[in-house]
Amino acid sequence: MKTAARVARYGLRDVARGRWILVYGIALFGLAQALILLEGDVGRAAAGLVNPVLLITPLVGLLFGALYLYGARDFNRMLLAQPVGRRSLFGGLYAGVALPLLGVELVGLGAPLALAALSHGGAPGVLRLLVVVGALTLSSVALAFLTAVTIRDRAAGMGVAILAWLALTVLYDGLFATISVTLPGSVLETPALVATLLNPIDTARILLLMQFDQAALMGYTGAVFRAFFGSGAGTLVAAASLVGWVIFPLLLAARRFRRADL
Amino acid sequence: MKAMLTIEGLRKRYGRLEVLRGLDVEIPAGRVTALVGPNAAGKTTLVKAVLGLVRPDGGHIDLDGFTVNGDPTYRERIGYMPQHPAFPENLRVRELVRFIDGLRGVRPVIDGEPFTRQPRDELLALFDLQDSLDKPLGTLSGGTLQRVNAAIAFRFDADLLILDEPTAGLDPLGRARLKDLIRAERTRGATVLITSHVLSELRDLADHLVYLVDGRKRFGGTTAELLRVTETDDLERAVARLMEVESVEPVVGDAAATAEVS
Numbered sequence: 001m002k003t004a005a006r007v008a009r010y011g012l013r014d015v016a017r018g019r020w021i022l023v024y025g026i027a028l029f030g031l032a033q034a035l036i037l038l039e040g041d042v043g044r045a046a047a048g049l050v051n052p053v054l055l056i057t058p059l060v061g062l063l064f065g066a067l068y069l070y071g072a073r074d075f076n077r078m079l080l081a082q083p084v085g086r087r088s089l090f091g092g093l094y095a096g097v098a099l100p101l102l103g104v105e106l107v108g109l110g111a112p113l114a115l116a117a118l119s120h121g122g123a124p125g126v127l128r129l130l131v132v133v134g135a136l137t138l139s140s141v142a143l144a145f146l147t148a149v150t151i152r153d154r155a156a157g158m159g160v161a162i163l164a165w166l167a168l169t170v171l172y173d174g175l176f177a178t179i180s181v182t183l184p185g186s187v188l189e190t191p192a193l194v195a196t197l198l199n200p201i202d203t204a205r206i207l208l209l210m211q212f213d214q215a216a217l218m219g220y221t222g223a224v225f226r227a228f229f230g231s232g233a234g235t236l237v238a239a240a241s242l243v244g245w246v247i248f249p250l251l252l253a254a255r256r257f258r259r260a261d262l
Numbered sequence: 263m264k265a266m267l268t269i270e271g272l273r274k275r276y277g278r279l280e281v282l283r284g285l286d287v288e289i290p291a292g293r294v295t296a297l298v299g300p301n302a303a304g305k306t307t308l309v310k311a312v313l314g315l316v317r318p319d320g321g322h323i324d325l326d327g328f329t330v331n332g333d334p335t336y337r338e339r340i341g342y343m344p345q346h347p348a349f350p351e352n353l354r355v356r357e358l359v360r361f362i363d364g365l366r367g368v369r370p371v372i373d374g375e376p377f378t379r380q381p382r383d384e385l386l387a388l389f390d391l392q393d394s395l396d397k398p399l400g401t402l403s404g405g406t407l408q409r410v411n412a413a414i415a416f417r418f419d420a421d422l423l424i425l426d427e428p429t430a431g432l433d434p435l436g437r438a439r440l441k442d443l444i445r446a447e448r449t450r451g452a453t454v455l456i457t458s459h460v461l462s463e464l465r466d467l468a469d470h471l472v473y474l475v476d477g478r479k480r481f482g483g484t485t486a487e488l489l490r491v492t493e494t495d496d497l498e499r500a501v502a503r504l505m506e507v508e509s510v511e512p513v514v515g516d517a518a519a520t521a522e523v524s
Contacts, residue, residue, distance in 0.1 A: 013357070072348075081313045082337055
């Protein structure tokens with residue numbers, strides 16, 4: 001644990017000093033601030049942020065997580081030549097990447113929303129937005145690590161990470177839109193529920209839109225999800241699914257990392 | 263002669279490629295051993311197996327009575343200098359050194375008693391790194407990074423030093439200082455294992471030589487034995503002779519030379 005914390009601390013320091021993370025934070029801050037100004041209402045701004053941040057944050061988590069682990073491969077060999085266990089190193093590496101990303105998202109999105117909420121007397125949904133975005137980041141970094149420890153070739157691994165993002169966003173939405181207009185709704189209900197739980201980004205979207213009560217933005221899977229579970233149970237099921245999307249890829253990646261030839 | 267490292271029947275396969283084929287090697291304690299061989303002979307895989315970076319498919323590695331089996335504690339006794347130093351770009355040299363010190367559990371004083379393996383700060387001066395201590399590693403030249411690499415490998419008075427092409431990238435002064443340091447380590451009683459293609463560098467350093475081809479040992483013994491069995495007076499020529507012949511009965515450890523190379 002001590003070793004993992006030490007690896008995480010130095011990893012965090014390395015990542016936090018990189019220029020790109022500053023750019024990412026400024027971009028998120030600019031996006032949140034622009035929506036607050038355009039909407040004139042914090043709650044609506046937070047709801048308006050849902051779709052863009054659900055596209056951006058998993059992409060950044062996947063790309064950055066995979067790039068980081070591929071880039072650190074030689075250094076990791078050097079670290080493992082010290083009296084360091086693989087489990088500790090893996091935990092430290094993951095925290096060293098995920099924590100600065102979480103921090104920048106919390107500040108970039110959270111600061112303008114919190115400030116605006118203070119002046120507008122509160123904003124329901126802001127906290128849930130930040131928590132769900134954070135969970136999605138933890139999940140996408142875990143998936144990125146799983147990709148990087150499974151696929152040795154960096155170019156192929158990065159390609160898979162990008163394809164995974166495309167599949168979970170654009171292709172998934174397109175596929176459901178196509179199917180829902182060609183097949184009767186009742187046939188699709190169960191597959192739609194399963195598909196949602198198998199897609200962390202869709203799960204996160206439903207979790208957020210149920211809070212903001214924006215049925216129009218939920219799409220087909222969101223509507224089915226709410227009809228099936230109702231808002232309360234639906235939130236619990238979606239939250240549990242999202243937690244699973246953090247834990248299972250992370251455990252699988254850690255297991256592969258412990259057994260891999262480095 | 264006592265062996266620091268005993269490797270018996272080591273096998274490793276990457277997919278269809280058999281890299282180590284039942285390798286038996288002894289690395290004598292307190293001596294400098296050169297590990298040489300053509301490309302793809304298995305040198306890197308052997309070193310990685312000793313460091314626990316790859317999992318052998320079979321065989322046994324023993325470091326001075328400790329079986330290498332996944333427990334990382336034995337690596338307290340190893341100093342490793344990889345061929346290509348790859349450090350986090352945004353960390354400073356001083357931070358990297360402290361990071362590695364922390365992983366090694368080095369403290370100036372433990373429970374009122376000085377730690378037995380004090381880190382050797384004087385090596386930072388020996389390798390002219392004093393002016394670079396507060397510079398980010400990403401801004402340093404390849405030669406300076408290699409000096410950082412050396413200063414870290416020799417920092418902890420390791421019992422076994424594994425040096426992978428240690429002089430690559432160093433200027434003549436850096437090379438001379440490194441070679442002096444290797445000799446000093448040998449005098450101290452450390453065991454040094456050097457992999458290198460530059461045999462002229464090894465000529466005045468190595469006491470022993472292990473020559474690998476296709477994952478098997480073709481020669482293992484003192485350099486004097488090698489010169490005798492190859493009937494040459496030059497290490498470079500002797501190894502060239504080994505490369506020319508199809509097969510040589512292996513000479514194990516310090517056993518009398520029985521191989522006929524002619």
